[in-house]
Amino acid sequence: MRIQAGRLRGRTIRMPPAARGHQQFTTGIIKEAVFQVLAGQLGDLSRFAFCDxxxxSGQMAFxxxxxxxxxxxxxxxxxARIRHLRAESLRLGLKIEVGRRDFRRSGRILSENAPVVAYFDPPYSFWRDGAAGRELDTLLLATLVPHGDLQARDLVLVVQAREAYKPPDGLGLAVQQRRxxxxxxxxxxPDIGEQP
Incomplete structure (x- = not known):
């Protein structure tokens, strides 16, 4: 795996240990496409925090x-993956805040660091049992509804899955999907335009 763009373009990302026998990571094609869409939609990326x-593997954060x-x-x-993420961050000279946190407990981090792009690519087994969509709905509602300091305009969510994700109604989020x-x-x- 390599960093594909930016100031560290071409640097190698070492593979982390397998977690519970699973070793599936976002492909380079998807990674490149995600950041191209974000750059096209958001403009100056330095205005945004990013939360994987x-x-x-950490490759989206890197x-x-x-x-x-x-x-x-x-x-x-x-x-083991958290240790790997910390070691790779140091090796690459990147300041990344690494932590052991279940995504369902990320609402406060998102609201405190707005505007923010949140990237969500859970293990495939999580989608298979139907939990991911429900849990993501809960995270969105907890992040966008109770916190007066976080409006929908301050959050961009990117969800990678085998099926299309549709957020709960009433959050003011437009959806663009690509395969x-x-x-x-x-x-x-809210500012995500239609696919050209």
């Missing part, structure tokens, strides 16, 4: 930091 809610997002957060629940190699990437935010 299920960081895994790419975001290379492109100028500030601050950058990388969360995971697996302790890449069997995955659907949903971009949610």
């Amino acid at each position: 809610l299920c960081a895994g 790419e975001a930091a290379s492109l100028g997002f500030r601050p950058v957060f990388a969360f995971d629940v697996d302790q 890449y190699r069997g995955q659907i990437v949903s971009f949610l935010g």
Whole structure:
């Protein structure tokens, strides 16, 4: 894996240990496409924080930091992967706030660091049992509704899954969806335009 753009373009990202036997990471094509869409929609990326809610290899967080997002957060629940994320951040010279945090407990981090792009790519098994969509709805509602300091305009959510994600009604989030190699990437935010 490599960082594809920004000031660290071409730097290698080392593979983390497998977590519970799983070793599936976002492909380079999807990573490149996600950041191209974000740059086209948001303009100056340095105005935004970036939060990788299920960081895994950390490659989305590393790419975001290379492109100028500030601050950058990388969360995971697996302790070995957290150690790997910290070591890779140091090796690459990137300031990334790494933590052990379940994505369902990320609402406060998102609201305190707005405007923010949150990237959500949980393990495939999480979608299979139907929990991911419900849990993501809960996170969105907890983040956008109770906090007066976070309006919908301050959050862009990117969801990678095998199926399209539709947020709860009434949040003021537009949705743009794109398909890449069997995955659907949903971009949610009030200023997310239609796919050209």
